[in-house]
Amino acid sequence: MNQVIQTLLNHRSIRKFTDRKLSQEQIHTIVKSAQQASTSSNVMAYSIIGVTDQNLKNELYKVSGHTHVKNNAHMLLFCGDLHRINQLANTEEKQYMESNLESTEQLIVATIDAALAAQNATIAAESMGLGICYIGSLRNDINRVNELLELPGHVIPLFGLVIGYPDHNPEIKPRLPIDSIYHENKYKPFAEQEQFIEAYDNEMRSYYGNRSSNTKVDTWTDQMIRKFSTPTRMDVTPFVKSKNLNKR
Amino acid sequence: MNQVIQTLLNHRSIRKFTDRKLSQEQIHTIVKSAQQASTSSNVMAYSIIGVTDQNLKNELYKVSGHTHVKNNAHMLLFCGDLHRINQLANTEEKQYMESNLESTEQLIVATIDAALAAQNATIAAESMGLGICYIGSLRNDINRVNELLELPGHVIPLFGLVIGYPDHNPEIKPRLPIDSIYHENKYKPFAEQEQFIEAYDNEMRSYYGNRSSNTKVDTWTDQMIRKFSTPTRMDVTPFVKSKNLNKR
Numbered sequence: 001m002n003q004v005i006q007t008l009l010n011h012r013s014i015r016k017f018t019d020r021k022l023s024q025e026q027i028h029t030i031v032k033s034a035q036q037a038s039t040s041s042n043v044m045a046y047s048i049i050g051v052t053d054q055n056l057k058n059e060l061y062k063v064s065g066h067t068h069v070k071n072n073a074h075m076l077l078f079c080g081d082l083h084r085i086n087q088l089a090n091t092e093e094k095q096y097m098e099s100n101l102e103s104t105e106q107l108i109v110a111t112i113d114a115a116l117a118a119q120n121a122t123i124a125a126e127s128m129g130l131g132i133c134y135i136g137s138l139r140n141d142i143n144r145v146n147e148l149l150e151l152p153g154h155v156i157p158l159f160g161l162v163i164g165y166p167d168h169n170p171e172i173k174p175r176l177p178i179d180s181i182y183h184e185n186k187y188k189p190f191a192e193q194e195q196f197i198e199a200y201d202n203e204m205r206s207y208y209g210n211r212s213s214n215t216k217v218d219t220w221t222d223q224m225i226r227k228f229s230t231p232t233r234m235d236v237t238p239f240v241k242s243k244n245l246n247k248r
Numbered sequence: 249m250n251q252v253i254q255t256l257l258n259h260r261s262i263r264k265f266t267d268r269k270l271s272q273e274q275i276h277t278i279v280k281s282a283q284q285a286s287t288s289s290n291v292m293a294y295s296i297i298g299v300t301d302q303n304l305k306n307e308l309y310k311v312s313g314h315t316h317v318k319n320n321a322h323m324l325l326f327c328g329d330l331h332r333i334n335q336l337a338n339t340e341e342k343q344y345m346e347s348n349l350e351s352t353e354q355l356i357v358a359t360i361d362a363a364l365a366a367q368n369a370t371i372a373a374e375s376m377g378l379g380i381c382y383i384g385s386l387r388n389d390i391n392r393v394n395e396l397l398e399l400p401g402h403v404i405p406l407f408g409l410v411i412g413y414p415d416h417n418p419e420i421k422p423r424l425p426i427d428s429i430y431h432e433n434k435y436k437p438f439a440e441q442e443q444f445i446e447a448y449d450n451e452m453r454s455y456y457g458n459r460s461s462n463t464k465v466d467t468w469t470d471q472m473i474r475k476f477s478t479p480t481r482m483d484v485t486p487f488v489k490s491k492n493l494n495k496r
Binding site: 001002003004005007008009011013028029031032033035036037038039040041042043044046047048049050051052053056079081083084085087088089093096097099100101103104105107108109111112114115116118119120122123124126127128132133134136139148149150151152155158159172173175176178180181182183184185186187189190193197220221223224225227228229230231232233234236237240246248 | 249250251252253255256257259261276277279280281283284285286287288289290291292294295296297298299300301304327329331332333335336337341344345347348349351352353355356357359360362363364366367368370371372374375376380381382384387396397398399400403406407420421423424426428429430431432433434435437438441445468469471472473475476477478479480481482484485488494496
């Protein structure tokens with residue numbers, strides 16, 4: 001197994017960092033690595049906002065509720081960005097581009113582009129001995145994040161990535177068995193996934209009961225049903241439309 | 249610069265593969281690497297469909313139009329998948345889960361989850377000396393792909409990933425300068441990105457004029473305006489809704 005695959009398989013989210021900062025060179029390498037990820041038709045429909053201002057981190061922490069959002073060595077915010085493309089065009093051209101820019105297809109493109117770049121940033125950071133955690137909880141109040149970052153139309157905040165030197169050593173969280181997510185040539189009906197999910201529930205019960213911190217009695221199935229049973233972040237829908245994306 | 253970062257920075261899409269196949273162990277390692285990527289609240293809202301059937305590859309080629317879709321050592325199809333989650337619930341619970349499952353937020357979650365996994369698969373493959381190319385063109389006829397893969401409700405095909413041993417050695421395509429995609433603490437207005445985009449247009453003019461195959465006279469700006477001026481893949485919007493995603 002090569003060093004790259006070891007880095008990938010060794011991934012755990014890190015939520016507690018030492019005070020050690022990153023060098024400008026490290027940040028540069030992480031962002032350049034992000035940029036080299038594939039991008040749909042070279043559109044590069046994303047922007048990355050580095051957060052260095054502690055006041056801004058504190059405000060983002062209020063949205064997220066996670067302390068690692070204020071306490072980290074560096075934070076990157078990944079945005080879906082079709083504003084840049086729109087601004088290339090003159091007034092007449094903008095009219096022709098409107099249908100595309102406002103389609104669900106382009107929301108999907110921008111989200112994929114941003115996520116591919118972010119995962120490259122993650123791997124680059126982890127290869128340097130840094131730890132990371134994705135911050136989806138910024139979408140708890142997406143309007144507030146939009147305001148804080150002064151995002152123009154056609155740009156939406158998708159998620160954050162906090163980075164730093166690890167100050168804890170959490171276990172690797174088990175994933176669903178490969179047979180429940182990997183199919184061959186056509187979608188495997190749920191009935192054929194079920195036994196693997198049951199095995200995973202047993203594995204997770206044991207993982208939660210025995211891990212080094214925050215032990216609890218839970219299974220994946222119970223967690224998911226609880227999580228999805230209360231509508232959350234329903235304001236993402238009107239927010240995205242208010243930015244003139246996913247409108248048609 | 250470590251081996252991992254070299255792999256990231258050396259990325260070029262590979263569109264021509266030798267006849268050499270992948271071993272089952274290689275495929276397993278690639279998929280396991282994909283699974284170890286971060287996932288929103290451990291939801292794992294994606295499925296990966298490995299395409300081994302040449303007839304299916306040929307049908308997918310008809311949708312995509314790219315020969316590497318039929319000629320490759322292996323192909324992975326990444327789907328956003330909220331069906332698995334929905335099936336965990338009983339009839340009553342399903343009712344409570346509907347709002348979440350059908351929200352734009354969950355379309356974004358599923359798309360991010362799938363893309364993070366795919367980029368790990370990419371890096372794993374490239375670290376083994378394999379080449380890859382993302383296939384967004386499957387969304388040229390998303391209804392047909394849905395039919396071919398027999399996807400249930402709450403599952404949508406997002407993109408493919410073709411993998412194999414490289415049979416050509418294309419140049420690394422330049423990206424936008426870091427200063428046009430990387431911002432600090434707030435979004436950098438377009439006027440401040442413009443000079444970097446102009447520099448990129450000059451760089452791309454030279455890249456397209458001098459690369460080893462398929463030379464042309466073009467700039468990024470002209471390409472983007474042409475690309476976005478004709479509405480394309482507008483049927484993705486109703487398709488996604490027909491799968492009961494992005495509906496509210």
